[in-house]
Amino acid sequence: MGFSLMRNQKFMPTIKHLLIISIAINAGLLLKLLHHEHEWAGLPGPDTNPKNEVRLVKDVLHKAKPATDQYINLDHGDPTMYEVYWKQMGDKTTLVLSGWQSISYFSDTKNHCWFLEPGFANAVTRLHNLVGNAQTRNYHIVVGTGSTQLFQAALYALSPSNAPEPMSIVSAAPFYSSYPLIIDCLKSGLYKWKGDASKFNKDDPYIELVTSPNNPDGSIRQAVVNGSGGILVHDLAYYWPQYTPISFQANHDIMLFTVSKCTGHAGIRIGWALVKDKEVAKKMTKFIEISSIGVSKDSQHRAAKILDVIADTYEHTEKFDKSTLFFHYVYNEMAKRWRQLRSAVSKGQTFNLLDFPVEKCNFSGQRFGTQPAFAWLKCEKSIDNCEKFLKKHKILTRSGTNFGSSEKYVRISLISHKEEYDEFIRRLSLLSSMNSPHE
Amino acid sequence: MGFSLMRNQKFMPTIKHLLIISIAINAGLLLKLLHHEHEWAGLPGPDTNPKNEVRLVKDVLHKAKPATDQYINLDHGDPTMYEVYWKQMGDKTTLVLSGWQSISYFSDTKNHCWFLEPGFANAVTRLHNLVGNAQTRNYHIVVGTGSTQLFQAALYALSPSNAPEPMSIVSAAPFYSSYPLIIDCLKSGLYKWKGDASKFNKDDPYIELVTSPNNPDGSIRQAVVNGSGGILVHDLAYYWPQYTPISFQANHDIMLFTVSKCTGHAGIRIGWALVKDKEVAKKMTKFIEISSIGVSKDSQHRAAKILDVIADTYEHTEKFDKSTLFFHYVYNEMAKRWRQLRSAVSKGQTFNLLDFPVEKCNFSGQRFGTQPAFAWLKCEKSIDNCEKFLKKHKILTRSGTNFGSSEKYVRISLISHKEEYDEFIRRLSLLSSMNSPHE
Numbered sequence: 083m084g085f086s087l088m089r090n091q092k093f094m095p096t097i098k099h100l101l102i103i104s105i106a107i108n109a110g111l112l113l114k115l116l117h118h119e120h121e122w123a124g125l126p127g128p129d130t131n132p133k134n135e136v137r138l139v140k141d142v143l144h145k146a147k148p149a150t151d152q153y154i155n156l157d158h159g160d161p162t163m164y165e166v167y168w169k170q171m172g173d174k175t176t177l178v179l180s181g182w183q184s185i186s187y188f189s190d191t192k193n194h195c196w197f198l199e200p201g202f203a204n205a206v207t208r209l210h211n212l213v214g215n216a217q218t219r220n221y222h223i224v225v226g227t228g229s230t231q232l233f234q235a236a237l238y239a240l241s242p243s244n245a246p247e248p249m250s251i252v253s254a255a256p257f258y259s260s261y262p263l264i265i266d267c268l269k270s271g272l273y274k275w276k277g278d279a280s281k282f283n284k285d286d287p288y289i290e291l292v293t294s295p296n297n298p299d300g301s302i303r304q305a306v307v308n309g310s311g312g313i314l315v316h317d318l319a320y321y322w323p324q325y326t327p328i329s330f331q332a333n334h335d336i337m338l339f340t341v342s343k344c345t346g347h348a349g350i351r352i353g354w355a356l357v358k359d360k361e362v363a364k365k366m367t368k369f370i371e372i373s374s375i376g377v378s379k380d381s382q383h384r385a386a387k388i389l390d391v392i393a394d395t396y397e398h399t400e401k402f403d404k405s406t407l408f409f410h411y412v413y414n415e416m417a418k419r420w421r422q423l424r425s426a427v428s429k430g431q432t433f434n435l436l437d438f439p440v441e442k443c444n445f446s447g448q449r450f451g452t453q454p455a456f457a458w459l460k461c462e463k464s465i466d467n468c469e470k471f472l473k474k475h476k477i478l479t480r481s482g483t484n485f486g487s488s489e490k491y492v493r494i495s496l497i498s499h500k501e502e503y504d505e506f507i508r509r510l511s512l513l514s515s516m517n518s519p520h521e
Numbered sequence: 522m523g524f525s526l527m528r529n530q531k532f533m534p535t536i537k538h539l540l541i542i543s544i545a546i547n548a549g550l551l552l553k554l555l556h557h558e559h560e561w562a563g564l565p566g567p568d569t570n571p572k573n574e575v576r577l578v579k580d581v582l583h584k585a586k587p588a589t590d591q592y593i594n595l596d597h598g599d600p601t602m603y604e605v606y607w608k609q610m611g612d613k614t615t616l617v618l619s620g621w622q623s624i625s626y627f628s629d630t631k632n633h634c635w636f637l638e639p640g641f642a643n644a645v646t647r648l649h650n651l652v653g654n655a656q657t658r659n660y661h662i663v664v665g666t667g668s669t670q671l672f673q674a675a676l677y678a679l680s681p682s683n684a685p686e687p688m689s690i691v692s693a694a695p696f697y698s699s700y701p702l703i704i705d706c707l708k709s710g711l712y713k714w715k716g717d718a719s720k721f722n723k724d725d726p727y728i729e730l731v732t733s734p735n736n737p738d739g740s741i742r743q744a745v746v747n748g749s750g751g752i753l754v755h756d757l758a759y760y761w762p763q764y765t766p767i768s769f770q771a772n773h774d775i776m777l778f779t780v781s782k783c784t785g786h787a788g789i790r791i792g793w794a795l796v797k798d799k800e801v802a803k804k805m806t807k808f809i810e811i812s813s814i815g816v817s818k819d820s821q822h823r824a825a826k827i828l829d830v831i832a833d834t835y836e837h838t839e840k841f842d843k844s845t846l847f848f849h850y851v852y853n854e855m856a857k858r859w860r861q862l863r864s865a866v867s868k869g870q871t872f873n874l875l876d877f878p879v880e881k882c883n884f885s886g887q888r889f890g891t892q893p894a895f896a897w898l899k900c901e902k903s904i905d906n907c908e909k910f911l912k913k914h915k916i917l918t919r920s921g922t923n924f925g926s927s928e929k930y931v932r933i934s935l936i937s938h939k940e941e942y943d944e945f946i947r948r949l950s951l952l953s954s955m956n957s958p959h960e
Binding site: 172234238349387 | 789
């Protein structure tokens, strides 16, 4: 059935012509609709203001594998490993914030922690209840600009304001390298860093920082001083099932957590404290009020969204692919990285790693040993300064001396981009299998 | 032309039938498309995950007028006045954040301030260039969790770490009530609050905080000590054309600004410092690194978006209604509130307000006197304790004693919701016209 429309030929539309035109219109409309659907499958399309969307394209692209002569920086614990998971989740964690949000300083005037967003508090409680790593019942939640601010808030709340001497702050070596820096930064008269808890004189009042799993070495920790005047602050940043078996529900007086090491969103700068004593929670809140007039609402909204999606992957399994179970996904990645690391180290006698006892994880039901976010690597043989040795081979790490330990040790971040990690393993394997490396 | 399809009647479609079906499909597709367009005109429609959008409906609804027997809280400078403007701007300032954003700690490893988002730095520079209130050329930008954190960063950067005595910090009374609290909070050995700058002994080294326009009294300030060992920190939170004429482009060594008082987004917790000396900027950055490992990226993205839209209302006028010029809009609102306030006070002899000299604003071209975000109200006659007097009449304010001044004065926030403000004015008018009020 031919159809042609010649110029100068008088055109009288027949029903056939109309049908064809109509079908053509249908096709056009269908194409436009498909284009719309395509947009919804991803993020807002070109009809919306492109400026409304801040996409850090550089963050989502696969990082190029570092060239052989390039430095690999594994000094910081930058959790860029997590990008792949969140990219894979597409728009499930997308957050839309309107221009008139976050005007007021106040989030919840009925809560002692008046800058705590109720949605964030709910998400925190929900996630702990799901994972079973910490009790939340009868606890007060205090939100902070990362757990770093909460740690200072705890010191402020626990140190008497009128004591003749500053309160002693201790932590068993090897301890988190930032503790001394943060504590002594302003030469506070309220508290003072006194170093390794295992060498502390028990007669004075003190605060002991118990980091478990520990940064830098991944060990599971208990208080070591056990003096009568002691107060404990538990930093549980790494007490999540991708790093260690959840063997008990923690119920310490003050427990610190951070989004950075739980979900990988370090740039959001959100941490939270679970605090038993109401007066301590109030004083911590006061510190955050004085030092930053509260905590970003936008960050709390983002954190709430992310924690809720993690819980959703377990509690609304009908909506998610099984491969998106958050802790399972990240657990597998950590397990793989630790296999690669142990295999590289076992190629020779150059390096040594701690072994971790196998325990049952009440969350996943699996039995495994801690697979920390950092490796605490020891250089053996003639290598005295491990950081210097690795730096010569273009691997940047943090020397054990920063953690109250020896320069035979370094801390190495294991949660960077895969491309960086693979190149690190390649270099470490080579060094490991060298016969007699020298500094 | 009738058309019917009877059951059991054998149907052989004719071209006519096909045409009608095709036209029906056209109509259906058109309707669906119109529905889509409708969604895009506003915010994401029902096809997207409703949880993706956090809208604080309570924030955008008009606040109910406080009942006559309800307290009105004008103690804090909560800038809820700004909600109306941003609501009116609809989705122009909407921000979409993807789940994989804000993973890394780092924003710009090439910048000394490695946690500064380049987009935020650009927006800050653009806005200052538009308004002309501060030089940005040859300045280093440091971002902070509000200007409160930056203020502490400046003290840390400017106080020598090895001096025998803590650095003296002073500010002319009446001074911002939080200065003493923040400075002495941790009993720092680096610096110490020494109170009213006008009573300070000039021989010691010191840091003078110059807040201009001043909080609480709105006065335009210069340094008062002028000692040889002095360092100045300028808090210019209110140096914006809605509050005061922009009579010169500030070029002080350290200038602090905050989104809270510029755009009204206090809950975003973002401030910035313009710093001349690179080493000072580096030390300020170090403080923020130690105290909170940087500043929320999400908040910086939001702030950048908002500052950019403000600049857009002036620089892309073709896209905006003239009534949306940000500073003009807020200037008019402040002018109206000050007219209402002065009218209420002039009804009797109970209260008194400062007068501000009229100057030309280089930004708007208008001549006007400062119209501060706070009223610094004096109670006259027999009222000795102004805060107590107003509290009895259910108006909560902050006593002059908190600002190093007398209890004859109170500071009253003028930037709350309109409904609260109107009720405040109604009550103040009544008190003002009372013949002889007593405490």
